[in-house]
Amino acid sequence: MKAVNTVRVSKNYELPSRLMDHLTTAVMLLDDDLRVMYMNPAAEQLMAASMSQLLGTSIQHLFHDNDQSTQADLQSALRDLHPFTKREAQVFIGNNPQLVTMDYTITPITASNQTHSLLLELRPLDRLMRISREDNILNAHQATRALVRGVAHEVKNPLGGIRGAAQLLARELPDGAMTEYTDIIIAEVDRLRNLVDQMLGPRKLPKLALANIHEVLERVRSVLSAETGEPGSTDSVQIHRDYDPSLPELWVDKDQMIQAILNIVRNAKQALNESEDQANPIVVLRTRALRQFTIGHVRHRLLVLVEIEDNGPGVSREMQETMFYPMVSGRASGTGLGLSISQSIISQHHGLVECDSRPGQTIFRLLLPLEQPEGQFNVGA
Structure with a gap:
C-alpha cells in the first residue's frame, strides 16, 4: 500500500494534503478552543485570507451570525461529540464580514490521545x-x-x-x-x-454597433432632465453618477438600450415622487465590470453591470416575483409594460435584468455581455 502524502498541522493531527487541497468544499479544522488549526485552499478563498494569516484565530471572528447560533452549534458539537448540519444559514464570513447563504457541517474528531477537534465544512449557496x-x-x-x-x-x-x-x-x-x-x-x-x-415589445431584432454605455446613461439623464426643465434632476429627485470610466465599448442597439434604461429610471423617479414621506430622493446610476460571470447556463468572460439604485419605499416581495410580466404594475396609473419591455430588450442582447429591493433601497441590475456577436443580429457599421 502506497504511503499518503500528509501535512502535519500539529503534533496530534495529520491530514492528507493532496486530497484536502483539491476539494472545492471549504474545510477548516478547529481545536478544542475553536481556533483555526488548518484551512484548505477553498477555505482560504472563501475567507479571502491565507492560512498563515488566520492560524490560531478564533472562529467566532471569521464565522458568525446575528443571533450567535453558529457558535452554539460549534460548542454543542464539541461538547456532545455529535455531527451537525445546517441548511441555508445566513452567516457572516471572513475578517471583513460579508453575509453569505451557505450550508455548513460540523464533525467532531477525537485523536488517539483523546483530544477533540472540529472539522467545519462550508458550502456557499449564493x-x-x-x-x-x-x-x-x-x-x-x-x-x-x-x-x-x-x-x-x-x-x-x-x-x-x-x-x-x-x-x-x-x-x-x-x-x-x-x-x-x-x-x-x-x-x-x-x-x-x-x-x-x-x-x-420591440418586434425588430437589435441593430448592434459598438457604443459606450455611459453615452447611453447620459442620454437617459438628459431626457429625464428635459421632462422637468431642471438640469441634473427630475422634479425633486437627484440623479447621481458612479461610473467606471475604464469600461470598454459593447455591442448594443443604442436606441433600444436607451429605451430599456429609461423605462427603469423613470419608474424609480415616479416611485420616489409618489412616496409622501420621502426625504432627499436620490437615483444613482452605476457601472462596473464583472468577470467570469454566468447568466443562466452561459458563462461570460466579461460583463458590463449597470445598476439603477434608488432610496425609495422599495418593492414588495410579491411584486418582485411578477414585476417583469406584462400588465403588472404597483402603481394605479401604471401600464405595467415598461419593465416587461426593458427585460425583452436586454434579453435580446443576451443579458438579464434583476431586482433586489428592501425599504430604503431598490437596485435594478442590468447584465450585458461584452463579447462580439456571432451573426445572431444585424450588426451596424
Whole structure:
C-alpha cells in the first residue's frame, strides 16, 4: 500500500494534503478552543485570507451570525461529540464580514490521545441560488412572451375585422353626424392594437454597433432632465453618477438600450415622487465590470453591470416575483409594460435584468455581455 502524502498541522493531527487541497468544499479544522488549526485552499478563498494569516484565530471572528447560533452549534458539537448540519444559514464570513447563504457541517474528531477537534465544512449557496433565480427569470420571461404572442395573434385578427366593418359602416350611414360613433369604434380598436404591440415589445431584432454605455446613461439623464426643465434632476429627485470610466465599448442597439434604461429610471423617479414621506430622493446610476460571470447556463468572460439604485419605499416581495410580466404594475396609473419591455430588450442582447429591493433601497441590475456577436443580429457599421 502506497504511503499518503500528509501535512502535519500539529503534533496530534495529520491530514492528507493532496486530497484536502483539491476539494472545492471549504474545510477548516478547529481545536478544542475553536481556533483555526488548518484551512484548505477553498477555505482560504472563501475567507479571502491565507492560512498563515488566520492560524490560531478564533472562529467566532471569521464565522458568525446575528443571533450567535453558529457558535452554539460549534460548542454543542464539541461538547456532545455529535455531527451537525445546517441548511441555508445566513452567516457572516471572513475578517471583513460579508453575509453569505451557505450550508455548513460540523464533525467532531477525537485523536488517539483523546483530544477533540472540529472539522467545519462550508458550502456557499449564493452562486447556485443566483443561477437558479436567473433561470427562473429567463424561463418565466420566455413563457410570458410565448403567451403574449399567442394572445396578441388571437386579439389582433378580430380587431382588424371590427375596424374594417366600422369603416364600411361609416360610409353607408345616411346621417354624417352618426359617424362620431364609428370614429369612436375605430379609435378604440387602434388603441387596443397599440396596447398589444407594446405588450409584444420591440418586434425588430437589435441593430448592434459598438457604443459606450455611459453615452447611453447620459442620454437617459438628459431626457429625464428635459421632462422637468431642471438640469441634473427630475422634479425633486437627484440623479447621481458612479461610473467606471475604464469600461470598454459593447455591442448594443443604442436606441433600444436607451429605451430599456429609461423605462427603469423613470419608474424609480415616479416611485420616489409618489412616496409622501420621502426625504432627499436620490437615483444613482452605476457601472462596473464583472468577470467570469454566468447568466443562466452561459458563462461570460466579461460583463458590463449597470445598476439603477434608488432610496425609495422599495418593492414588495410579491411584486418582485411578477414585476417583469406584462400588465403588472404597483402603481394605479401604471401600464405595467415598461419593465416587461426593458427585460425583452436586454434579453435580446443576451443579458438579464434583476431586482433586489428592501425599504430604503431598490437596485435594478442590468447584465450585458461584452463579447462580439456571432451573426445572431444585424450588426451596424
